Amino acid sequence: MTLETTQWDITEFLADDAAVAAYLDAVFEAGDPDEMRDALRHVARARGMTELARAAGITRAGLYKALGESGNPSFATMIAIMKALGVKLAAKPAAA
Numbered sequence: 001m002t003l004e005t006t007q008w009d010i011t012e013f014l015a016d017d018a019a020v021a022a023y024l025d026a027v028f029e030a031g032d033p034d035e036m037r038d039a040l041r042h043v044a045r046a047r048g049m050t051e052l053a054r055a056a057g058i059t060r061a062g063l064y065k066a067l068g069e070s071g072n073p074s075f076a077t078m079i080a081i082m083k084a085l086g087v088k089l090a091a092k093p094a095a096a
Contacts, residue, residue: 011046020046021087028089040081041067047085055084 014020020043027039044052044067053063057080066073066081073081082089 010042014043014046017086020085024082024087036078037067037071037073040073040078043085044081052081052084056080057084 010023014023024039024043027035044063049063050060053060056063056077058066058077062077063081065071066077079089
């Protein structure tokens with residue numbers, strides 16, 4: 001008997017604002033810049049790159065470049081994307 005599998009895609013689980021916020025919070029807590037960029041890319045794909053770029057005030061090509069595998073988005077770009085997604089960055093004390 002052959003085991004059949006399908007490719008898992010995080011974007012299928014980012015259907016609402018609460019799921020997006022929880023996902024980004026978990027990834028951002030780890031603090032890895034590449035993972036943070038990738039998480040924003042996943043959410044952007046789930047929400048639609050064109051619409052998100054427009055809402056963030058950047059070009060679609062600029063969004064793809066910033067969130068691409070070798071992208072290095074500026075802090076301002078990340079904040080604009082998060083604002084367009086309806087989430088915010090928050091600071092909390094680090095665990096001792």
